[in-house]
Each structure stands twice: as structure tokens, then as C-alpha cells.
Amino acid sequence: xxxxxxxxxxxxxxxxxLSLVAAILSFAFYLIVRAVAEQxxxxxxxxxxxxxxxxxxxxxxxxxxxxxxxxxxxxxxxLGSISQDRVFYRIIVDGETLTGYADLPxxxxxxxxxxxxxxxxxxxxxxxxxxxxPVSLGGQAVNTTTIVAQTRLGLAMISSRxxxxxxxxxxxxxxxxxxxxxxxxxxxxxxxxxxxxSIQRRGPQxxxxxxxxxxxxxxxxxxALNNFMNRLRSSLAQSEDFVAEAAHRVRTPLAIVRTRAxxxxxxxxxxxxxxxxxxxxxxxxxSSRSAGQLLDHAMVTFRTDNLLAKKFDLGGLTRDxxxxxxxxxxLKDINLLLEIPEKPCPFVGDPILMQNALRNILDNxxxxxxxxxxxxIRLTRGKTTEISFCDQGRGFGTAxxxxxxxxxxxxxxxADIVGSGLGLTIADVVARAHGGYIQIQSNPKGNGACVSxxxx
Numbered sequence: 001x002x003x004x005x006x007x008x009x010x011x012x013x014x015x016x017x018l019s020l021v022a023a024i025l026s027f028a029f030y031l032i033v034r035a036v037a038e039q040x041x042x043x044x045x046x047x048x049x050x051x052x053x054x055x056x057x058x059x060x061x062x063x064x065x066x067x068x069x070x071x072x073x074x075x076x077x078x079l080g081s082i083s084q085d086r087v088f089y090r091i092i093v094d095g096e097t098l099t100g101y102a103d104l105p106x107x108x109x110x111x112x113x114x115x116x117x118x119x120x121x122x123x124x125x126x127x128x129x130x131x132x133x134p135v136s137l138g139g140q141a142v143n144t145t146t147i148v149a150q151t152r153l154g155l156a157m158i159s160s161r162x163x164x165x166x167x168x169x170x171x172x173x174x175x176x177x178x179x180x181x182x183x184x185x186x187x188x189x190x191x192x193x194x195x196x197x198s199i200q201r202r203g204p205q206x207x208x209x210x211x212x213x214x215x216x217x218x219x220x221x222x223x224a225l226n227n228f229m230n231r232l233r234s235s236l237a238q239s240e241d242f243v244a245e246a247a248h249r250v251r252t253p254l255a256i257v258r259t260r261a262x263x264x265x266x267x268x269x270x271x272x273x274x275x276x277x278x279x280x281x282x283x284x285x286x287s288s289r290s291a292g293q294l295l296d297h298a299m300v301t302f303r304t305d306n307l308l309a310k311k312f313d314l315g316g317l318t319r320d321x322x323x324x325x326x327x328x329x330x331l332k333d334i335n336l337l338l339e340i341p342e343k344p345c346p347f348v349g350d351p352i353l354m355q356n357a358l359r360n361i362l363d364n365x366x367x368x369x370x371x372x373x374x375x376x377i378r379l380t381r382g383k384t385t386e387i388s389f390c391d392q393g394r395g396f397g398t399a400x401x402x403x404x405x406x407x408x409x410x411x412x413x414x415a416d417i418v419g420s421g422l423g424l425t426i427a428d429v430v431a432r433a434h435g436g437y438i439q440i441q442s443n444p445k446g447n448g449a450c451v452s453x454x455x456x
Contacts, residue, residue, distance in 0.1 A: 010192075014185045015178075022177030026170040033169075037162035041155050042127070049129040049148055050114045052079055056089065057133040057146040067093045067135050067142060075148075085151040088121065088128075092145040093135070104147055106130070124151045191215055195222070207233040258284045300353060300426050304433040307350055314347040314354070314455075315340045315379055318387060321358040322377055325366060332371045339378040347385065347455065349434045357430035360423035361389050361451050368393040368449070384436070388452040395449050401440045427453065 055075040061068055069091055079087045090100035107115045107130040115130045128149035134141040191214050198212060209226040258281055265277040322336050329336055347354075365375050373392040380386045396404065405428040428438045436455040443450045 011185050011189055014188065015181050018181035018184060019178055022174050022181065026174040026177070029173065030163075030166050030170040033166035034159070034163045037166070038159050041158050041162075045127055045150065045152075045155055046114075046116050046129065048078055049116070049127065049150060050131070052076065053114065053129045053131045053146045053148040056091070056148065057131050057144065060091070060133065060135050060144055060146075062135055062137045062142075065137065067098060067137060067144060069099060071099070079148075079150050085154045086124070088126065088149040090145075090147040092147070094142050094144075098144075100147070104128070104149060106145060106147065118152075121149060124153075126151050127155070191218060207236070254284050300356060300429055304353065304429060307433055308352075309348055310351060311346055311348050312351045313344045314385065314387070315343075315345040317351055317355055318358060318377065318379055321355055321362060325359065325362050328363070329366050329375070332366070332369070334366055334369050334371070335374045337374055337376045339376065341379065341381070345379060345381055345385065349455075350430075353430045353433065357427040357453065358387065360426050361453070364423045365389045365391040365393070365449070365451070385455045386452055387455075388450055390443050390445070390448060390450040392443070392446065392448040395442050395447060396440070404440055405438060424451070427451070431455065 052075045055072050056069070059070055059072050059075070061070075076087055076089070079085070088101045088104050090102065090104040090106070091098040092106060104121065105117075105119060105128075107117060107128075112132060116127065117130075118125065118127050120126070121128075126149040128147055130145055130147045133144050133146065135144050136142075191212075195210065195212060195214065195218070199210065207229045209229065210222050212222075214222060261277050261281045261284065265274060265281070268274045268277060318340055319338065322338055326336055362375070362377070369375060369391045370393060375392075376388075376390045378386075378388045378390070380388075405424050424438065424440065431438045431453050434455055436453060439452045439454060441450050441452075442448070
């Protein structure tokens with residue numbers, strides 16, 4: 001089953017979840033601040049109303065058998081200083097309105113403590129307070145009730161401003177939380193990203209265990225990955241061993257078959273039989289060469305997984321390789337021209353792998369070169385070390401040069417020559433194992449091909 005990477009992104013899910021948490025916290029912050037602000041504003045108004053009503057109640061006095069009132073200016077001005085709200089009052093003496101708004105509602109159960117209430121009066125919502133005080137009148141105590149009310153427009157404006165401020169702060173907190181969520185997601189997934197990049201930088205043959213300092217949550221994943229790579233490495237090793245063993249087992253019988261076929265060819269006189277034997281010898285040669293290069297490829301694949309780092313003279317190794325193949329070149333009267341400096345060219349790597357790569361490239365050059373031709377082997381040292389093999393053979397024709405390093409890939413113009421298509425593949429694997437690369441191009445000085453190894 002194939003899953004969409006985008007829809008199952010851990011980073012996306014983490015950001016969405018943290019954003020939802022931030023949104024819930026921001027909304028809760030807004031509601032809490034709004035509720036606290038309304039409560040604080042209401043308590044402030046109640047305190048001022050109570051102070052105003054108390055000031056008026058304390059100003060009541062009896063004179064000549066009547067309850068009189070000198071309304072203190074400050075009692076009402078303290079309410080007007082808060083906002084432009086309207087203020088109402090009513091003084092009730094023994095059930096009768098002494099002064100004020102007679103239609104201002106009287107609380108049902110006034111007591112010694114201030115009684116607050118909210119209601120609609122004259123089409124406006126008001127907040128009122130009622131205070132009961134006894135006043136001595138003719139030797140008797142008369143109950144008086146002082147009611148002071150104020151509209152809530154100012155309170156609503158204050159609450160609205162606080163709510164708007166709380167909303168702005170909550171939204172800012174939400175945006176800040178989103179930014180922190182992005183950073184948190186990046187930080188939480190950084191170890192996973194580093195592990196991914198470390199694995200991506202590996203070569204195709206590198207199946208060594210992952211070793212890195214990781215969070216404890218990733219330890220089981222890394223353990224499972226290392227276990228899988230260990231099993232895969234064992235499986236590949238068994239496959240390579242089988243190929244190598246099979247190639248080794250096949251080469252000896254093929255050599256016997258070829259020898260017998262050559263003896264029979266010398267004795268044959270019928271042209272048809274000779275043609276058939278030559279085709280058989282060609283097939284044996286092709287099979288033998290393929291078996292040999294399969295063995296080389298298996299050996300190269302195994303050694304690149306356990307690359308040896310040894311210092312050796314690359315120039316001397318190149319000379320030894322050319323000397324080893326000079327008899328083969330001599331059979332076709334091919335002249336090997338070496339342009340290799342006498343000064344040692346030190347290099348750190350696997351000499352066996354490097355010799356195998358050079359031998360395959362030179363063997364290809366000899367095989368595809370015509371008789372009485374030249375092959376130039378040149379070693380130059382600069383920022384990188386270049387070893388080039390330029391021949392005067394058929395070249396690559398119309399073949400895709402980028403595909404020639406793939407296994408069993410050959411040019412269309414060499415179909416009549418025995419080959420397996422593994423020589424350049426082996427050279428390419430060796431070059432990449434040493435941090436270099438292989439370059440394939442036509443001979444810039446005429447017919448033929450030029451294959452170069454670039455090494456760091």
C-alpha cells in the first residue's frame with residue numbers, strides 16, 4: 001500500500017495539534033480576561049454606587065417633625081466623573097418618596113447592607129443600590145431607603161475596550177504560539193532529519209549500522225533499521241558469494257571445453273563444421289569472460305563495503321597494470337604509451353580495487369582497438385588525480401555515454417566483439433568508493449574512446 005507523504009507528515013500533524021492547543025488557550029485567555037474585566041468593572045461601579053448612596057443616606061436629618069435632606073453634591077458627582085452615564089436617585093421615608101425619581105423601583109427586601117440589582121429603567125439598563133437607614137423623628141425611628149442608580153453605558157464601553165484588548169492580545173499570543181509551534185516541530189524532528197540526511201549521503205553499497213546520538217524515542221527505529229541492514233548485508237554477501245563461487249566453478253569447465261574445441265577445429269575439414277566450432281569457441285570465450293568479470297564484480301562489491309585505506313604509489317600501480325596486460329596488447333601489435341611521472345604519486349585507498357578498475361579499463365581499450373594502433377595511458381596530478389586511457393578503436397558510436405556504466409550495457413557498434421558489459425561498471429564502482437568518478441568520452445584527438453578516472 002502506498003501512503004501519501006504529505007497527508008501523513010509528522011511535522012504537519014505536530015504543527016496542527018500545537019496550533020489547536022494554542023487556539024484553545026488563546027480563546028480561553030480571551031474569555032477569562034473578559035469575565036474578569038466585566039467583574040472588576042461591575043465591582044468598581046458597585047463600590048462607587050454604594051459610596052454615593054451612603055453619602056446621601058448620611059445626609060438625612062429630622063427637623064420640626066419632618067425628615068429633610070441636603071443632597072451633597074459630591075455624592076452624585078463621583079458617579080458622573082466615571083463616564084457620561086445618567087444617574088437616578090430616590091429617597092423613601094416611611095414608604096413615601098421624599099425626593100428623586102418616584103418611579104425608580106424600590107427593592108423588595110432592603111436591609112442594613114447595600115442591596116444591588118440590575119434592571120431596565122426608562123429604556124436603559126441600570127445598576128442600582130439601595131441602603132436602609134433609621135432616622136429619629138419625634139423620638140421614634142423612621143426607616144429611610146436611599147436608592148441610587150446609574151446607566152451601564154460607560155461600563156459597557158470599558159468592558160468593550162478591555163475585551164478588544166484581550167482579543168488583540170489573545171490573537172497575538174496565538175500567532176506567537178504558531179511561531180513557537182513551527183520552531184518546536186523543527187527542533188523535535190531535527191534528529192530524524194539528521195538521521196535521514198546521514199543515510200541519504202551513503203553510497204548504494206554502504207550498509208553499515210547507523211551510529212548517532214538520537215532521542216530515546218528513535219532508538220527502537222534505529223535498532224530496527226540496523227537490524228534490517230544487517231540482514232540485507234548478509235543476504236547480499238550470500239548472493240555475491242554464490243555468484244563468485246558459480247563464476248569460479250564455471251570458468252574451469254569452460255576452459256576445458258575451449259581447449260577441446262580448438263583441437264577439434266584443427267582436425268575438422270568440413271567448412272560447416274569449422275564454422276560451427278568457431279561459433280562455439282566464441283560463445284565459450286564470451287561465457288568465460290562474463291564469468292571472470294562477474295567474479296571481479298562480486299569481489300569489488302564486497303571490498304567496497306569494507307574499503308581498505310592503505311597508502312600506495314598510484315603511478316607504480318598503473319605501470320604494473322600496463323606491464324601485466326602488455327602481452328595481450330602485443331598479440332595485436334598495440335603500443336602502450338605511458339605518460340606517467342617518475343615521481344611517486346601517493347594515494348590512500350584500496351590497491352586491489354584500484355588495480356582491478358585500471359585493468360578493466362585497459363583491457364577494454366585493448367579489446368576494442370585495431371591492430372597496429374596506440375593506447376595512451378596518462379597520469380596527471382592537480383587538484384584531483386586523473387588517469388586516462390585513450391585508444392584509437394571504434395569509440396562509442398551513438399551509444400548513450402551515461403548508460404555505459406550500467407551493468408551489462410554495451411555500445412551497438414561492438415556487438416561482434418566478445419564482452420560482458422561489466423568492465424566500466426566495475427571501474428565506476430571503484431571510483432565512487434574512493435570518492436571519485438569516471439568520465440567517458442570520445443577521443444578528442446581522433447577516432448577511438450577516452451576513459452578517465454578522477455580521484456581526490
